[in-house]
Amino acid sequence: MRAETRIGFILLLTPLVLWLGLLIVIPHIDMALISLRERISFGVYEPSLAQYEKALTEPLYLRTFGRTAVMSVLATAITLLVAFPVAYYIAKMAKGRLQQVLFLLCLIPFYVSELVRTFGWMILLRETGLISSLMQWVGLADQPVEMLYNDAAMMVGLVYTSMLFMVVPLVTTLESLDDSVIEAGYDLGGNGWSVLREIIIPHAMPGVVSGCIVVFMLSLGNYLTPTMLGGKDSLWFTEMIYNQFIVRSNWELGAAFGFMLLVLSSAIVWGMLRLTGRTLQETMG
Amino acid sequence: MTPDLAPDLAPDLECVDLVKRFGDTTAVDNVSFTVPPGSFFSILGPSGCGKTTIMRMIAGFLEPTSGDIRIKGGSVLDVAPNKRPVNMVFQHLALFPMMTIAENIGYGLRRRGLPKDQITRKVGEALERIGLPGIGGRKVDELSGGQKQRVAIARCMVLEPDVLLLDEPLGALDLKLREHMKVELKALQAAFDTTFVYITHDQSEALVMSDQIAVMNHGRFEQVGTGQDLYYRPDTPFVAGFIGDSNRWTGRVERTEGEAIEMRTDSGLVMRASGAGLKAGDRAEIFVRPESIRLASSAEALSVFDNRLQGTVTSILFNGAASRILVEDGVGETLEVTLPQSGEFAALKRGDAVHIGWGSVQGTCFGRIA
Structure with missing residues (x-):
C-alpha cells in the first residue's frame, strides 16, 4: 500500500520535475555559465564578468533596461484601471446569461494568435488605416495621420494583450465578495467611494496582486507587441536580447541581458508584494 | 443613547x-x-x-x-x-x-x-x-x-x-x-x-x-x-395554523349560539368550538392545539370537557418536554396530543387505549370559503 502510494506520487511528480528541470533549470544554468565568460578568440573562452560590466556601463542598454521596467509597470497600472470596472461589472452587476456572455467576450480575442491581433491594431492605426481615413473623411485631419510606432500605440497593444489576465483573477475574487457586505457598507453610512476603498478593494487585493504580477511579467517579456506597434525605436529589452542572440550571435551578452531581466522582474514582483503587505503564498494560494 | x-x-x-x-x-x-x-x-x-x-x-x-x-x-x-x-x-x-x-x-x-x-x-x-x-x-x-x-x-x-x-x-x-x-x-x-x-x-x-x-x-x-x-x-x-401546531377538522356548522359553535366534521364527528361570524350550514374549520387536549385513562376524568374522544396510541414522539403522542380516534383520524411529563403516563405505549378531551373554548373555528 505504502509502496503503491509512493509510486503514484513519483509518477505524478515526474512531468513537473522534467518540465522544470529540462526547460527551466538546465537552460538557466547554461545561460548563467555563458553569461559569465568572455570570448578571447575563436573557440577560446575565459571566465569573466565583462558582459555584465558592458551591460551596466553602456547608456543605451541601461536606458532600455529602465525604460522597459517603467513602461511595463505603467502598462500594468493602466490594465488594472481598465480591467477593474469591467471585472466589477461582470462579477457584481451582470446577472446570469449576460455574465457568461461578457466573460466570453473577454476571452474571444485569444482565439486568434497574438500576431494576428497585433496586425489588427496595425490595420486600425497605420497611416493608411481605418482611423486615419475616417479622420480625413470627417475633416479632422487634412492629411494621413500616422498613429503607429510610438509609445502610445505600444501601450495600447500591451494593455489589450494583458486585459484577460487581469480580468479573470479580479472577477474570481470580486465574485466571492458577498453582496450584503457591500450593502452593509452603504447601510452604515458609506458612499460609493469609501465602500470601494475600504471594502471592495481590500477584498479584491489578492486578485489585484496576482493579476498585476501576471500582467507585469507578460509585458516585460513581450517581444511581438513592442516590436510591431512600437517600431524600430521601441527600445524594448527583449528586442535587445533577441538582437544579441540572433543578429549579433553574441550569446554571452544576450545571456547576461536575460539574467538582468530575470533579476529585474523578481525584484519588482517582490517589491509589489512588499508594498501591498502580502506574501507570495497568500497571493498564489 | x-x-x-x-x-x-x-x-x-x-x-x-x-x-x-x-x-x-x-x-x-x-x-x-x-x-x-x-x-x-x-x-x-x-x-x-x-x-x-x-x-x-x-x-x-x-x-x-x-x-x-x-x-x-x-x-x-x-x-x-x-x-x-x-x-x-x-x-x-x-x-x-x-x-x-x-x-x-x-x-x-x-x-x-x-x-x-x-x-x-x-x-x-x-x-x-x-x-x-x-x-x-x-x-x-x-x-x-x-x-x-x-x-x-x-x-x-x-x-x-x-x-x-x-x-x-x-x-x-x-x-x-x-x-x-x-x-x-x-x-x-x-x-x-x-x-x-x-x-x-x-x-x-x-x-x-x-x-x-x-x-x-x-x-x-x-x-x-x-x-x-x-x-x-x-x-x-x-x-392559527402558522403559530404553534394544530389538529384540524373541516366540516359543516350545524348550530350556533353566540360564539359557541357545533360542527359536524366530514368524518362524521360532532365537535364544539368557538368562532365569530358563522351560521348554520357554513363550511368551517376547527383548530385545536395538541397542548390543549387533555389525556386520561378513563372517560369520567374528562366529564368537564364538551369534546371527548376515545382512541388508541399509534406512536409516541418522545422529545423531552415537548413529547407528544399520536392518537387514532374511532373514525380513523390521527390527532397529535401533548404528553404530560408528570409521570402519570410514563408507562404509555403503542396500542394502549386512551381517552382525550378538550373544552369548546380551546377549539377555534373559522369559516371556509367553500
Whole structure:
C-alpha cells in the first residue's frame, strides 16, 4: 500500500520535475555559465564578468533596461484601471446569461494568435488605416495621420494583450465578495467611494496582486507587441536580447541581458508584494 | 443613547399602504403598520412572504412601488440608504472580513468623520456593552457565532439609529446558541433602548422576543398583535395554523349560539368550538392545539370537557418536554396530543387505549370559503 502510494506520487511528480528541470533549470544554468565568460578568440573562452560590466556601463542598454521596467509597470497600472470596472461589472452587476456572455467576450480575442491581433491594431492605426481615413473623411485631419510606432500605440497593444489576465483573477475574487457586505457598507453610512476603498478593494487585493504580477511579467517579456506597434525605436529589452542572440550571435551578452531581466522582474514582483503587505503564498494560494 | 427628553408622539417607524411589485408579482401588498418607540416588533412569515422585501425597503435598498415609509414622523423615501437613520443587521451578518473587530464597529463612525479618539472611546464602550471588552484587535474569523452576532449589533448601535432592522440574524446559529441569543437579543434591545424590527420565519424567536408581532403571508399582514394574541386568539386560519401546531377538522356548522359553535366534521364527528361570524350550514374549520387536549385513562376524568374522544396510541414522539403522542380516534383520524411529563403516563405505549378531551373554548373555528 505504502509502496503503491509512493509510486503514484513519483509518477505524478515526474512531468513537473522534467518540465522544470529540462526547460527551466538546465537552460538557466547554461545561460548563467555563458553569461559569465568572455570570448578571447575563436573557440577560446575565459571566465569573466565583462558582459555584465558592458551591460551596466553602456547608456543605451541601461536606458532600455529602465525604460522597459517603467513602461511595463505603467502598462500594468493602466490594465488594472481598465480591467477593474469591467471585472466589477461582470462579477457584481451582470446577472446570469449576460455574465457568461461578457466573460466570453473577454476571452474571444485569444482565439486568434497574438500576431494576428497585433496586425489588427496595425490595420486600425497605420497611416493608411481605418482611423486615419475616417479622420480625413470627417475633416479632422487634412492629411494621413500616422498613429503607429510610438509609445502610445505600444501601450495600447500591451494593455489589450494583458486585459484577460487581469480580468479573470479580479472577477474570481470580486465574485466571492458577498453582496450584503457591500450593502452593509452603504447601510452604515458609506458612499460609493469609501465602500470601494475600504471594502471592495481590500477584498479584491489578492486578485489585484496576482493579476498585476501576471500582467507585469507578460509585458516585460513581450517581444511581438513592442516590436510591431512600437517600431524600430521601441527600445524594448527583449528586442535587445533577441538582437544579441540572433543578429549579433553574441550569446554571452544576450545571456547576461536575460539574467538582468530575470533579476529585474523578481525584484519588482517582490517589491509589489512588499508594498501591498502580502506574501507570495497568500497571493498564489 | 440619548433618551428623548421631550418624547414626541410620532412612532419610530411607520409604513403606510406600502406596495412593492416585481413585474407581475406583488411581493408586498398594501401593508401598513406603526412601531412605537423602544419596542421590539417582529414580522413573522414563511419564506417568500415578502418580509425581506419590506425590510429592504425600510433600509433603502429597494424603492416601494407606492406608499410611504416614515421614521420619527418624516418620510424617508427620498433619503439614500447611507443617510437613513436606520441600520441593518444582515442575515449572514456581513461583518467586514478585511477589518478587525474595532475597525468594523468604528466603520460607521469613521464615515461620519468623528475624530479618532472619540471613535476609539465609542468602540470601547460598545464592546463593553456587548460584554466583549478587549477583543477589538481580533479578526472577524477568530470569533464564535454568538460573538459575531453581538459585534454585528454593536456595529449598528454605535451609530445610534432610530430603528435597528434585523434580518433573521439567528438563522445561521446552532439550536443551543439560538436559544441563548434570543434572550440576549431581548436584553440588548432593552439595554440600548432602541426600536428593533426583526424579521424571521421562526415563530419561537418572534414569540419570545417581541412586544408586537405581525404575521405575514402572501405579501399581506394577516394579524398584528402580541404573542398571546396570536397564540390564543388568532384572527385567521393562516395564523392559527402558522403559530404553534394544530389538529384540524373541516366540516359543516350545524348550530350556533353566540360564539359557541357545533360542527359536524366530514368524518362524521360532532365537535364544539368557538368562532365569530358563522351560521348554520357554513363550511368551517376547527383548530385545536395538541397542548390543549387533555389525556386520561378513563372517560369520567374528562366529564368537564364538551369534546371527548376515545382512541388508541399509534406512536409516541418522545422529545423531552415537548413529547407528544399520536392518537387514532374511532373514525380513523390521527390527532397529535401533548404528553404530560408528570409521570402519570410514563408507562404509555403503542396500542394502549386512551381517552382525550378538550373544552369548546380551546377549539377555534373559522369559516371556509367553500
